[in-house]
Amino acid sequence: MLKRKISRDTVHEHLIQKIYEQEYVPGDRIIETQISKFLSISQGSVREALRELEQAGIVEYIPFKGVFLKKLNEDDLAIMYAIRAEIKGLAMSFPWTT
Template sequence: MAKFEYDDNENLVNSLRGKVFNQLRSQILTGIYKPGDSLIELRLSEELGVSRTPIREAIRQLELEGLVHAIPNKGAVVKGVTEQDVEDIFTIRMRIEGLASRWAAEKITEEEIKELKEALEFEEFYTIKNDVEQLMKFDSKFHDIIFRASKSNPLMHMLSTFHHYIQSARNNSFHIPGRPDKVFDEHKAIFEAIRKKDADTAEQLTVAHIRNARNSYNEKHHKS
């Protein structure tokens, strides 16, 4: 594959570095790369069709986020997300995602209410069809719209990152019998509270929703 010149084009460097980082992070978080796997710069360079520069920079960023551990003269080894990480993220989400719903109820626009309603309708459709792949897509969209409606960039960025980090746990929850129906019911109740500008109820329902997601994950994990 053709290589790119990086030193002469800072935008190209940043763009490639971001794409490589996002791809590698996604592959780690979804389990394609498992804890203990090595990330070899040369092999990744050949697989992704880029030079080793953005690979090296992406791996450095992954190390800063605690997803890999760089070993001198040996490269980077995947650490992944631990069970304690998942538990911590669920706990943090209960504290701040409720706040996102509260602010969304206070600040949401009519256009965003329409978007949220549409995402919920698609979620209902794919729940009935039991299409897990589409359900995950619209589950994420539902939450993303609420984050955006909160009108808080720091909160939106933080929660989007957390959702990435427990993507595997979230995906697995949709395979638990009966959980997709409960998720839809919980989302519907949250939507109604936000639509009615009932900030207290929106926050309480969201905290309960995250708690239920955590309990479902723990129950499934302990059984397996």
């Protein structure tokens, strides 16, 4: 069975890749319409992906200004890594069933 890739996931992967490649640097504005046109995808999908990134602490929404790549300091990174490690540990200990 083939799984169809969800548009939101496509946008999420695209943005993470652009951040990794430093095409977006901390403080840069991420413009939803540009991403939507580039990927030929709805703005709604872009908005959903940006919300996920905001919840993860990667971007921040500033009312009436837009979405910006968040400037992280060492404390932010330490907290994010600690949370991620804890979640992975919990996931590994969960009794998964098939």
